[in-house]
Amino acid sequence: MAATLTEDLTLVYDALFAAFGHQGWWPAETPFETMVGAILTQNVSWKNAAQAVRNLEDAGMLDPHLLAAADPADIARRIVPSRFYNQKAERIHEFAGVYVAEFGADPAAMAAVETRELRERLLALRGFGKETADTILLYACEKPVFVVDAYTRRIFSRYGLLPEGASYDRTQRLFAENLDPDVALFNDYHAQIVCLGKTVCKTSPLCDRCPIREVRGTLRCAVGRM
Template structure:
C-alpha cells in the first residue's frame, strides 16, 4: 500500500474505533480533562507550561502516574514557572515521585525553568516568535528535552505542525510494513509529515489514536483479532485476509 493511502486508511479506521482524543489533557481536581475546545482555540500560557511539564514527566512513564504527580504540584500551588522555581530540588522531587525517575525529572524541570527564564524571557509563548524548526532546535538545547518531548510541546502547546513520534508509532507502523523497525525518529517523522496533509489537528488526533491503539491493541504481544487494522496489516496474517 502506498504511504498516503495507508496513512489515510489507518487514520480513518482508528478514528472510527476510538473517536476524538482531544489531547493534550489538563489536570483538574486530580483528573485529566480532554476537551474538544483544545482543538479549536489557542492554549493559554499556563496550559502550555503544564503541557511542557507533563511532557517531561511522562517520559517512559504511564500517564496515570503523571496525573498523580501533576496533581501534587497543583495542590501545592507549584504548577507555574515561579512555583517550580521557588521549590527546592528535593521538595520538587518528592512531589513528582509518582511519575518515577523523580530525581532526574526534578532536575529536568529545573533545567526547563532556567531555559524559560534566561532564554525565553519568562514564557514558553515566546517560542511563537520562531519558525517551527527554530523553536524545535531551541527546545532541544534544554537538558532533559529530547525529540518527542520537544515535539509534544510544539504540537499540543504551541500548535505548530510537527508530527509526534513515540515508541507506539514505531511499533505499529513497522508491523504495518510502513517504516523500518529501527528507523530513526526524524525519518519516521518525515514519513508522516510528507504523506499526510499539513494539518495541526490531524497531527494531534493521529498521535492520540496511535497511543490508544498501542496501549489497547497493538501491544508488545499484539491482539490482532481485536484490531481494526488487521485487514491492511501484514503482521496480522497479511494484507487482505
C-alpha cells in the same frame, strides 16, 4: 509512491478515528501544564505523570516562576509517581528557568519562535529528547510537528510502512512528508496511535480486535495476516 503512502496513512487514521473517536489530547488546562507533563511522562505511563502534575498543582507549584525559583529537591518530592523524580525535577527546574528568562513565561512568545529554532533550543536542554521536544511543540505551541513514540514504530513497521527498528527521524518523515502539516490532525493521529498501541497492538497483539485490519489497499500486517 507518495500518493499511495498518503492514502494509506489517511485510511489508517480514519479507521482509528471510527473505532476510538476523537481522543482530546493533550489533557491539560494550560500550555505550561502540557510542557511539564511532557517532561514527567518520560519513561512512565501518563497515569503516573498525571498524578505528579496534580501533586504539583495541589502544592501550588504548577507555576513557571515558582518552579524556576524552587529547590529541585522540593520539586522531586512532589513528583515521585513519575519515576526518576530527581532527574525530572532538575529538568523541570531548568526548563522553567529558560521559559521564564527567554520567553517571559508566555506561551504565545514561545510559540512565535520559528519551529526549527525552537526545537533546537529545547533539544539543547539537559534530558530533552526528540519526543519530549516535539510533544511540547505540537501540544503546547500548536506547531505541526508529528510526535513519534515506540507505539508508532511498532504499529507502522508491522504494517510494512516502516522498516523494523526505524529511527525517530525516519518515522517522523513518514508522516511529515505524506500528510498535510495540520496541527489538529497530527494531534489526534498521535493520540490514536497511543490508544491502539496500549489496547490492541501490544507486544503480544490482539489482532482480532485491530481496527486497521479492515483497511485494504497496500496495507498488510506482518503479525496478524488474514
